[in-house]
Amino acid sequence: MKTGYAWDPAFLGHRTISVNPEHPDRARALASEAMLAEVPGLLPVRIDPNLGFPGVLRVHPTSYVSEVRDAFAQGRRALDGGDTLLAADTFEVALRSAASALSVTEAVLSGKLDNGFAALRPPGHHALTNRGRGFCVFNNAAICARFAQAAFSVNRVLVVDWDVHPADGTMSIFYDDPSVHVLSLHQDGIFGKEVGTADQRGRGAGEGSTYNVPMPERTKPAAYLATFEKALDVAAVRCRPDLVIISCGFDAHAGDPVGKLSLDDDTYAHLTRAVKHVAKKHCGGRVVSLLEGGYQVDILRRCTRTHLEALLD
Numbered sequence: 001m002k003t004g005y006a007w008d009p010a011f012l013g014h015r016t017i018s019v020n021p022e023h024p025d026r027a028r029a030l031a032s033e034a035m036l037a038e039v040p041g042l043l044p045v046r047i048d049p050n051l052g053f054p055g056v057l058r059v060h061p062t063s064y065v066s067e068v069r070d071a072f073a074q075g076r077r078a079l080d081g082g083d084t085l086l087a088a089d090t091f092e093v094a095l096r097s098a099a100s101a102l103s104v105t106e107a108v109l110s111g112k113l114d115n116g117f118a119a120l121r122p123p124g125h126h127a128l129t130n131r132g133r134g135f136c137v138f139n140n141a142a143i144c145a146r147f148a149q150a151a152f153s154v155n156r157v158l159v160v161d162w163d164v165h166p167a168d169g170t171m172s173i174f175y176d177d178p179s180v181h182v183l184s185l186h187q188d189g190i191f192g193k194e195v196g197t198a199d200q201r202g203r204g205a206g207e208g209s210t211y212n213v214p215m216p217e218r219t220k221p222a223a224y225l226a227t228f229e230k231a232l233d234v235a236a237v238r239c240r241p242d243l244v245i246i247s248c249g250f251d252a253h254a255g256d257p258v259g260k261l262s263l264d265d266d267t268y269a270h271l272t273r274a275v276k277h278v279a280k281k282h283c284g285g286r287v288v289s290l291l292e293g294g295y296q297v298d299i300l301r302r303c304t305r306t307h308l309e310a311l312l313d
């Protein structure tokens with residue numbers, strides 16, 4: 001396969017305080033030179049910074065984009081209660097993050113790549129249209145879905161989110177939109193009893209296009225994979241996607257300090273292959289994968305490598 005890798009030195013910015021798990025060391029662990037050397041055959045993706053701003057505006061209103069741009073200068077140090085920290089360059093880095101995701105999407109949809117991964121930060125899947133939260137500023141997965149629909153002949157998109165947290169931001173954006181289906185497997189109750197429950201299935205025209213699959217704490221790889229494959233099949237058959245986007249968090253790993261699921265490195269190879277299989281059946285194998293969580297940097301690097309090798313395979 002032709003598999004692309006997008007990373008930008010800008011991701012070393014957005015210097016959040018060291019106690020925040022979403023930290024520049026995550027980007028350092030995924031620096032492209034080392035990753036391209038470690039995974040033979042991986043192709044670097046040239047990031048087009050001009051894609052970022054118009055891409056973000058397809059999902060987020062100008063009022064929120066301006067708020068993010070101006071917040072630090074106005075003395076704010078977080079976009080929410082304290083998770084989504086602001087540095088002087090946060091707006092620029094978040095735009096680069098979106099641009100890297102969009103550059104991979106552009107390369108896949110124009111046929112230059114079969115699939116690709118953007119090793120970006122800050123992540124995106126908790127961001128609402130008008131609010132950053134949970135380390136997320138702009139919703140990269142939603143931005144790529146809207147770009148694919150606007151700039152390419154993509155009608156339907158399936159977002160598959162295996163981060164340990166619910167894809168609550170992405171779901172809210174597409175909750176009544178039948179053209180973008182969102183499947184989220186996550187730790188049951190990690191955001192309380194109200195978020196990411198199985199009965200939240202979309203609304204109106206979007207009824208049945210949101211799939212929440214809460215997994216009990218300490219779920220092991222075999223049980224997780226069996227549930228994942230079943231849910232993925234149902235979602236793919238209903239969605240018939242023209243593109244599959246992975247919201248690729250690695251915080252469901254047993255060694256992650258944030259989550260309480262018990263996946264291992266190898267799980268991510270299986271998950272990746274399952275998504276590739278579905279993408280091959282429905283959309284010529286087109287997969288765009290975007291980094292979300294994953295807060296233990298050695299595990300983050302190892303699992304990213306495993307994921308990339310499976311994308312390449």
Ligand SMILES: [Zn+2]
Nearest residue numbers: 163164165293
């Ligand atoms: Zn997460």
